[in-house]
Amino acid sequence: MAARTIGDRLALVFLGAVLAAGPTRAARGAILSASFDASVSSVDLTALGAADWAVFGRGRGADGPNSWQATDGKKGGEGILRKMTAAGLTRAFGGDGVEDTDFTQVAWSWDDGTQRTAVTHTTGSRSGTGMRVEIGPGGQVSFQFAAPGEGVKARACLLLRRDGVLQIVARHAGREQVIDTASANGLASVVYDGAEPLAILLRPPPAGGKAVARGFALTLGPVGRGGEPFRAPRARSPRDRLLARLGRAPEPDYLTLVRAYADCMIRQGRDRYGAVHSPLFASTLTRTRPPTLLPAPRFAPARGKVELPADLATWPGRPSPWVYQRFVNLPTLHALGSEDAHKETVVGEDPLEHLHAYRTLWKLSEVTGDARYGTEADRALVWWLTRTQSPKTGLYPWGEHLGWDFRADSPSYARPPYHTLYSRIFHEPRAVDFRDVLETLAALPAANGAKHTPLERFAIGLREWHVWDLERGHFTRHGDYFGNIKPSGHSEFPRIAGWFFDVWSKAYVVSKNAALRKRLAAYATTLLDALDRRVQQTGYFPFTARHETSNRTPEGYNPRQVLNAAAKIRLAGDRLQSAEPVLAAKLHRFADREFRYFAKRMEGAGPIDPYLGMTLKAACDTCPRADLLALFRRAADAALAADPSTTEKGRGPMPWARQIELLVAAHDRFGRPAYLRAARVTARAAAAMFLDEASPLPKVSADPLTLPDGTPFPAFYHAALGCDDLMYALACLAAATGR
Numbered sequence: 001m002a003a004r005t006i007g008d009r010l011a012l013v014f015l016g017a018v019l020a021a022g023p024t025r026a027a028r029g030a031i032l033s034a035s036f037d038a039s040v041s042s043v044d045l046t047a048l049g050a051a052d053w054a055v056f057g058r059g060r061g062a063d064g065p066n067s068w069q070a071t072d073g074k075k076g077g078e079g080i081l082r083k084m085t086a087a088g089l090t091r092a093f094g095g096d097g098v099e100d101t102d103f104t105q106v107a108w109s110w111d112d113g114t115q116r117t118a119v120t121h122t123t124g125s126r127s128g129t130g131m132r133v134e135i136g137p138g139g140q141v142s143f144q145f146a147a148p149g150e151g152v153k154a155r156a157c158l159l160l161r162r163d164g165v166l167q168i169v170a171r172h173a174g175r176e177q178v179i180d181t182a183s184a185n186g187l188a189s190v191v192y193d194g195a196e197p198l199a200i201l202l203r204p205p206p207a208g209g210k211a212v213a214r215g216f217a218l219t220l221g222p223v224g225r226g227g228e229p230f231r232a233p234r235a236r237s238p239r240d241r242l243l244a245r246l247g248r249a250p251e252p253d254y255l256t257l258v259r260a261y262a263d264c265m266i267r268q269g270r271d272r273y274g275a276v277h278s279p280l281f282a283s284t285l286t287r288t289r290p291p292t293l294l295p296a297p298r299f300a301p302a303r304g305k306v307e308l309p310a311d312l313a314t315w316p317g318r319p320s321p322w323v324y325q326r327f328v329n330l331p332t333l334h335a336l337g338s339e340d341a342h343k344e345t346v347v348g349e350d351p352l353e354h355l356h357a358y359r360t361l362w363k364l365s366e367v368t369g370d371a372r373y374g375t376e377a378d379r380a381l382v383w384w385l386t387r388t389q390s391p392k393t394g395l396y397p398w399g400e401h402l403g404w405d406f407r408a409d410s411p412s413y414a415r416p417p418y419h420t421l422y423s424r425i426f427h428e429p430r431a432v433d434f435r436d437v438l439e440t441l442a443a444l445p446a447a448n449g450a451k452h453t454p455l456e457r458f459a460i461g462l463r464e465w466h467v468w469d470l471e472r473g474h475f476t477r478h479g480d481y482f483g484n485i486k487p488s489g490h491s492e493f494p495r496i497a498g499w500f501f502d503v504w505s506k507a508y509v510v511s512k513n514a515a516l517r518k519r520l521a522a523y524a525t526t527l528l529d530a531l532d533r534r535v536q537q538t539g540y541f542p543f544t545a546r547h548e549t550s551n552r553t554p555e556g557y558n559p560r561q562v563l564n565a566a567a568k569i570r571l572a573g574d575r576l577q578s579a580e581p582v583l584a585a586k587l588h589r590f591a592d593r594e595f596r597y598f599a600k601r602m603e604g605a606g607p608i609d610p611y612l613g614m615t616l617k618a619a620c621d622t623c624p625r626a627d628l629l630a631l632f633r634r635a636a637d638a639a640l641a642a643d644p645s646t647t648e649k650g651r652g653p654m655p656w657a658r659q660i661e662l663l664v665a666a667h668d669r670f671g672r673p674a675y676l677r678a679a680r681v682t683a684r685a686a687a688a689m690f691l692d693e694a695s696p697l698p699k700v701s702a703d704p705l706t707l708p709d710g711t712p713f714p715a716f717y718h719a720a721l722g723c724d725d726l727m728y729a730l731a732c733l734a735a736a737t738g739r
Contacts, residue, residue: 034188035189143199156189170200242645243681243685255734264695265281275409282349287717295330298328345720350399356727361377394454395480414482426480428479434502465483465487470526470530474548476491477491495564495565497527498566498568502571505576509576525586528586542555570623612635614658616631636672656682663676665732699715
């Protein structure tokens with residue numbers, strides 16, 4: 001951006017770079033050179049790259065900044081001044097000013113190239129940006145640059161626009177050196193020994209003068225060479241530190257890693273417990289040789305007085321108390337996304353929780369030509385679909401709250417000694433893309449003497465045990481597997497509606513039962529009409545329908561869930577196009593409207609995270625609309641600059657798996673080599689973090705584990721938190737790279 005766009009207010013642009021260590025080692029704590037170049041009076045922000053910083057701040061007040069706005073300074077490499085209010089920033093400064101704040105750090109940065117600026121404010125001594133800004137009484141400013149290391153030369157630059165005489169001073173290792181005292185604009189540059197941090201101070205001149213921090217514009221990054229763009233600075237992340245340690249070590253052979261995992265699961269990770277052994281794969285395993293199930297879980301006593309039946313399988317229906325209990329003898333990994341025992345299977349398997357293990361095996365057969373892997377996956381899945389279906393409801397013990405207990409040969413926590421986790425009896429469908437499992441289910445015949453096939457029974461079970469008012473579109477995401485509790489309550493999540501249409505439409509097209517086909521078409525028509533009325537009334541697809549039976553306002557919009565539902569509804573329309581053209585057209589119209597609304601909502605949104613990105617990928621597989629493809633590409637572009645180790649759950653494998661899978665899928669779709677390069681960088685770090693010589697199974701955490709009482713606990717394999725997802729992502733990468 002040309003300097004004239006900054007106006008007459010004070011503007012500073014500061015730039016920092018680490019230079020290569022010179023042939024001679026500088027004395028510890030030395031300022032090696034300091035200069036001021038008045039011929040450099042502005043910076044052209046159009047030269048900045050997609051991930052660079054270019055943020056403008058302006059203060060109001062005679063004595064310094066007392067209220068702030070952040071403005072993003074470029075778009076697609078072109079200089080702009082798009083205003084962005086920094087929510088909460090003024091409050092963070094302590095009211096309407098900073099004059100009484102002892103120490104304030106302000107850091108702005110790009111998350112990626114999508115132009116969303118993240119604004120953070122902290123008070124204290126730590127900064128994650130490699131620099132900090134300290135604003136003293138009267139608006140005096142100190143720009144402090146990090147120490148990159150002893151014996152390393154570092155250069156810090158400050159591009160300054162002054163509206164009066166101002167002194168620029170370098171402070172390093174307790175010593176100060178005046179760089180310039182004047183009113184000219186220009187570039188202050190200091191080369192210093194990286195053993196100690198450097199501060200560049202702006203002061204009124206010794207003879208007195210005005211406060212200096214009326215406002216500033218800033219960018220921090222390596223000093224450009226030959227017009228090269230400035231890059232976004234940041235402290236080295238755990239991923240970057242790990243990659244630096246790996247250095248030039250060979251890239252892992254991902255196919256070898258995946259095959260070792262698959263061979264271990266097939267030979268040693270199956271159900272060899274209880275009275276009935278099965279080909280199922282355990283969702284959670286130790287990393288011993290051979291791996292085994294974790295110890296049988298124990299729980300803390302229930303809080304309060306709760307009357308408990310001895311056996312949930314024979315429990316007469318009545319309202320269900322939800323008793324959330326944490327493990328006593330197993331780690332509860334909240335930092336990695338765990339939601340306690342009621343949402344993860346540690347006693348056997350949940351195939352939806354473990355779905356990427358099956359997909360890894362299918363992918364291996366595709367890549368290697370060895371049919372054995374896919375055959376073993378099919379054998380396990382068919383066993384599950386034919387042996388675990390509820391005889392009363394047709395539901396399966398899978399999803400968010402159920403699994404199969406290998407030791408008890410029953411749904412998890414349904415029989416003694418477990419009798420407190422009532423939530424485990426609820427079936428809750430959960431999978432972004434279910435088509436591969438649904439194809440297997442659709443191919444299964446009815447059992448001897450049975451009226452309906454397993455898929456038909458499942459389709460009917462969804463209607464009878466999840467939907468409690470079809471005409472009004474009221475349903476619950478929780479269906480009682482045992483058939484003791486009738487459906488009730490408002491949890492009409494959009495993704496659950498998508499499951500209904502997905503399963504009903506598939507059952508319709510493969511069923512030979514004309515009467516059932518008519519019922520299924522009626523279910524879909526009635527529910528779709530109810531959902532359409534709801535959307536027309538609220539203006540969007542709300543998270544639940546609770547407002548329809550209460551005085552509450554409609555709940556908010558969940559983009560990922562609505563996109564998931566729309567993709568499944570669109571797929572249902574595709575399936576029914578020949579046999580039910582009127583219904584198919586209605587399904588298509590509903591889905592297309594939701595796609596358009598979703599795309600419109602995303603126009604001004606920030607970066608698209610990999611989780612939503614993979615939901616977009618699944619939607620594009622069903623309906624490759626131009627707007628969805630553009631958003632899918634945008635998610636992949638965001639992933640190019642993203643670093644899973646800096647995310648909230650980055651010490652576990654799930655964020656790494658999603659980013660690798662997204663980048664590989666984007667490469668397959670768009671053919672851009674940068675996506676594959678970024679996937680390989682992420683995969684290299686992920687393999688080093690979660691795989692080692694102790695076991696071919698990935699570990700659930702890069703950090704040591706402990707029990708609630710602090711006792712150390714060995715690392716283990718846990719599908720609920722992404723271990724199987726990581727191996728599938730590596731399998732996809734191996735397929736794309738040939739290694």
